[in-house]
Amino acid sequence: MGVWVLVWSMSPVQIVLCANNIYSENNMADVVTHELIHAFDHCRAEVDLKNPIHLACTEVRAWARLCRRHG
DSSP, X not given: OOOSEEEEEETTEEEEEOGGGOOSHHHXXXXXXXXXXXXXXXXXXXXXXXXXXXXXXXXXXXXXXXHHHHO
């Protein structure tokens, strides 16, 4: 599995996908959903991605959403 997101800027919040690692429409939907959860957390809860506890929480939320989607 390669890198999906090359750059994620905090101001303004931007998500830039690595198109060479997106292999299907469903995969792209999963990656965008995952990254949008991080963006939402950053905007709403002021998540500091340099704080390991904040990072762990936002990753768990993002992966849990994908796990529910795929059963």
